[in-house]
Amino acid sequence: MKARTRLVSTAVASFAALTLGSCAPDASSAQSDSLVVREQWVKAAGSGATAAFAELQNTGDDDVRIVGASSPAAGHVELHEVADDGSGTPVMREKDGGFVVPAGETHLLAPGADHVMLMDVTSVSSPGVDVELTLEFEDGSRVTFTAQARDFAGAQEHYAPAASTPSHGG
Numbered sequence: 001m002k003a004r005t006r007l008v009s010t011a012v013a014s015f016a017a018l019t020l021g022s023c024a025p026d027a028s029s030a031q032s033d034s035l036v037v038r039e040q041w042v043k044a045a046g047s048g049a050t051a052a053f054a055e056l057q058n059t060g061d062d063d064v065r066i067v068g069a070s071s072p073a074a075g076h077v078e079l080h081e082v083a084d085d086g087s088g089t090p091v092m093r094e095k096d097g098g099f100v101v102p103a104g105e106t107h108l109l110a111p112g113a114d115h116v117m118l119m120d121v122t123s124v125s126s127p128g129v130d131v132e133l134t135l136e137f138e139d140g141s142r143v144t145f146t147a148q149a150r151d152f153a154g155a156q157e158h159y160a161p162a163a164s165t166p167s168h169g170g
């Protein structure tokens with residue numbers, strides 16, 4: 001059913017491009033059309049910072065790049081990775097260039113790995129609350145979905161406010 005939906009929208013986009021003439025930008029498909037978000041959830045947090053996780057599947061024939069994110073539940077949202085700081089200690093930091101999901105592959109956002117960082121959280125307070133998240137792609141298209149807040153005790157140190165990671169706020 002998904003495939004049929006994509007075919008239809010591609011056909012519509014191609015028709016629009018033909019109608020508009022040759023000066024139209026590449027209208028083959030928006031990157032957001034290729035991305036399927038599943039298993040999404042947010043670590044419950046009453047205030048401060050928390051993180052969202054998901055499986056991002058690219059069902060298209062081209063790589064997609066996520067360059068930004070936003071949420072009405074957070075004052076500020078960043079795309080983070082967890083990397084070795086050089087001394088064997090994992091630290092999280094903003095990921096250069098965002099998240100790339102190669103064509104036909106799935107990019108996992110998980111505790112201890114890439115994640116969507118929510119700062120100045122206002123309403124991810126308790127487990128079961130639905131949090132709206134929007135991912136923005138490099139072509140300007142967007143995907144909005146809801147992720148349910150869950151209790152999660154693991155990897156606490158990675159998602160605490162940035163006391164131990166001075167580079168975090170930059």
Ligand SMILES: [Cu+2]
Nearest residue numbers: 080092093117
């Ligand atoms: Cu983070």
